Amino acid sequence: MAAQDRDKKVGTEAVAAEGPPGYFAATRRLSVSLLFSLPLLAVYELGVLLMRSEPSAAAAMVKTPISWMQRHPTELLGSNVALVVNSLLIVAVIAAVVRAKRLGALHLGTFAGMLGESAVYALLLGPAALAPLVGRFELGGFRPQFDQFASKVFISAGAGFYEELFFRAILLGSIYYIARRGGGLKPVVAGVIALVGSGGIFSSAHFLNPGEGPDLGAFLYRLSAGMLLGLIYLSRGLGVAAWTHALYDLYVLCLAA
Numbered sequence: 681m682a683a684q685d686r687d688k689k690v691g692t693e694a695v696a697a698e699g700p701p702g703y704f705a706a707t708r709r710l711s712v713s714l715l716f717s718l719p720l721l722a723v724y725e726l727g728v729l730l731m732r733s734e735p736s737a738a739a740a741m742v743k744t745p746i747s748w749m750q751r752h753p754t755e756l757l758g759s760n761v762a763l764v765v766n767s768l769l770i771v772a773v774i775a776a777v778v779r780a781k782r783l784g785a786l787h788l789g790t791f792a793g794m795l796g797e798s799a800v801y802a803l804l805l806g807p808a809a810l811a812p813l814v815g816r817f818e819l820g821g822f823r824p825q826f827d828q829f830a831s832k833v834f835i836s837a838g839a840g841f842y843e844e845l846f847f848r849a850i851l852l853g854s855i856y857y858i859a860r861r862g863g864g865l866k867p868v869v870a871g872v873i874a875l876v877g878s879g880g881i882f883s884s885a886h887f888l889n890p891g892e893g894p895d896l897g898a899f900l901y902r903l904s905a906g907m908l909l910g911l912i913y914l915s916r917g918l919g920v921a922a923w924t925h926a927l928y929d930l931y932v933l934c935l936a937a
Contacts, residue, residue: 727834840926
């Protein structure tokens with residue numbers, strides 16, 4: 681017991697000596713990503729209340745189990761499924777706040793840095809996704825289009841949060857897990873399969889929108905963009921990926937020429 685206590689004390693002292701993680705390590709943590717993503721969730725859900733509709737197909741998909749349980753109350757949860765989900769979210773947020781504080785990341789500077797980082801990625805996302813298809817990298821022009829601005833903000837926030845949650849956190853993560861654990865593939869191979877697979881499904885899903893017809897160029901562009909967002913998710917976490925997606929959509933809707 682004495683040896684175990686001594687080893688535990690030495691380990692604790694070693695961790696303490698290392699100090700808090702740096703910016704990139706801390707902001708990639710799930711707790712910090714969750715807190716950084718919350719404004720997108722709040723803005724979109726406010727939009728749902730004001731618009732009385734669910735403009736994001738990804739949001740509707742993620743919420744399908746909740747909607748089903750509301751229509752088919754269970755003995756365990758009754759019809760208060762939304763209350764249970766909101767309570768769990770509050771608990772998760774409290775846990776995230778505690779964890780982020782321990783990491784030394786619970787301050788405005790950290791989230792301002794993440795926002796600035798996401799804005800840069802959003803500005804570069806379109807040209808970077810298009811470059812492999814046209815053989816050059818160039819930034820687009822600007823043409824302000826601020827009509828129905830509030831609706832565009834709501835739609836962009838929902839796309840950023842729910843599409844990254846579904847296509848990257850859930851789908852990409854699931855494909856990687858199956859390829860890595862089920863298929864026994866090396867991490868790099870499993871990662872490439874997950875990026876291409878989730879990016880392909882992400883691109884294909886856009887053709888389910890009304891007025892969208894088959895278009896190879898549009899498919900390849902969205903595949904490229906989806907894979908880039910997947911790389912951002914893997915390297916920088918859900919929060920930065922979600923804000924990058926949201927800011928990119930807002931830029932396309934309001935400023936892109």
